[in-house]
């Protein structure tokens with residue numbers, strides 16, 4: 001599993017510079033350290049002699065508070081030490097893991113204008129958290145020596161592992177093909193392989209079982225090992241959330257584990273016989289809808305998980321529940337197909353009546369949200385026990401259900417036509433400092449909305465005039481010579497300072513950059529809101545992973561079934577469709593009016609979709625009709 005907001009290996013020079021800066025841990029980092037430490041300690045309580053807090057803190061920092069990774073590394077290190085007990089102590093005995101690819105630079109849950117590189121060595125950071133890491137460790141090594149050692153100069157990685165890593169991150173030479181030849185090649189390869197790429201967003205009300213379902217699916221597919229499952233189970237029990245076992249497969253961040261909710265989009269990959277699936281696990285919690293928007297903007301298909309247990313479906317479906325808002329959001333962001341997993345059917349004894357009642361309640365709603373009946377599939381299942389996930393082995397269910405399993409359904413979802421021929425557009429969902437075995441420097445990730453990119457291409461970053469060279473392309477965590485529309489990629493760039501890149505920046509061909517817009521006309525669909533929209537309503541405009549302050553400056557018209565029914569209306573209310581003018585405005589601190597890289601939906605579907613939120617609530621979704629300024 002990868003989370004695209006993570007940096008790959010650390011850069012040696014930057015590490016050493018960072019160490020000299022001696023900047024303290026931020027309060028957020030301190031809080032994360034404070035919550036992760038006791039969990040890590042509890043998970044390591046069987047290790048004798050006990051591992052020092054300083055070493056735990058170092059590992060947590062190194063793995064950016066990913067408790068599981070930190071603990072796994074500490075255990076491995078401990079095992080190595082036990083094995084080598086008769087040998088002289090190694091310089092790495094108190095050092096960090098050799099190959100972390102886990103240091104975040106920019107958080108993707110909220111767009112930031114600038115990457116936010118951790119500035120200090122792990123040890124000094126840890127000490128400010130109260131974890132009490134000494135500047136000179138018990139081993140007698142200085143912090144710098146420890147960090148140096150941690151940068152695997154004295155690595156104990158075995159040769160085979162080293163070779164595998166090298167191969168995986170090998171800088172592939174560019175094919176240097178003409179655009180049209182490359183497109184023809186891609187299409188031919190797709191036809192021959194019979195496998196197509198899709199991005200799947202998992203949505204649903206909080207605690208519906210999204211992460212459990214995905215954890216179960218990954219486990220049954222062999223993507224999550226028994227060891228990981230057991231370690232998840234053990235960790236879950238220690239923090240008092242015993243039944244969250246599978247959920248931990250995806251809810252991997254420390255904060256998430258502590259709170260038991262998913263707070264950011266995690267991505268991972270799995271394959272069905274005919275689909276390579278990029279899985280986006282969206283948070284169900286109301287507070288994290290912006291992160292979900294970022295994920296949904298990258299998805300082709302939605303898997304909506306609803307809780308079938310008594311009273312819970314109703315709670316998620318009523319006003320205030322997230323089932324409706326999520327369905328609206330994903331549809332508004334261009335997702336046409338939805339698979340509805342009615343989960344926790346074990347809690348209603350696999351009742352056919354309960355299942356049918358839920359389907360009957362959801363069907364008309366999903367049609368009203370814009371999902372065609374032919375693009376909507378319902379499935380009864382139990383994520384926890386894995387029933388009807390890969391196979392249906394529950395007798396009661398078999399007695400009344402002979403439909404497809406989840407995996408069969410995913411294997412058949414329709415892959416949207418990809419705009420390979422349109423100019424390249426990659427809105428960035430993350431920017432980070434990266435270093436693979438051969439490429440280092442600026443790394444960015446995002447989904448190709450359109451076009452194609454090859455190693456060696458020169459790309460323009462909009463906003464700005466800067467141009468970057470594509471050094472390495474990573475697709476599904478493997479390096480590739482090119483990537484095409486519909487794929488989620490990580491690019492390693494050279495020739496550009498990361499200061500010119502931010503979440504929301506769009507990478508384009510140098511000759512065909514996307515336009516920066518401050519005022520446009522959009523056709524919007526108004527969601528379930530209490531206070532109607534009037535001219536002058538201040539809103540937040542969401543476009544891919546970017547969000548900016550804006551005003552609905554003019555209500556142009558209301559339409560029904562494509563025909564204008566009223567011009568210059570005074571208000572737009574729930575359920576209405578209308579044309580509005582939207583103007584960006586300076587934020588609360590004043591300053592310059594921001595601009596957004598945008599296109600009309602007619603020119604580029606994915607670049608022409610926006611969402612409008614007000615006071616933490618999504619009030620409308622729109623497609624850009626005309627650019628005014």
Ligand SMILES: Nc1nc2c(ncn2[C@@H]2O[C@H](COP(=O)(O)OP(=O)(O)OP(=O)(O)O)[C@@H](O)[C@H]2O)c(=O)[nH]1
Pocket residue numbers: 204205206207208209210211212213243244245247251260261262282283284285343344345346347381382383384385
């Ligand atoms: N009985 C039963 N419980 C389940 C099933 N699936 C999930 N659960 C439980 O439901 C609770 C919530 O599961 P999660 O997978 O964390 O839910 P989520 O939708 O990912 O939640 P957020 O990340 O908070 O949005 C956990 O206690 C699970 O063990 C199921 O099939 N049957």
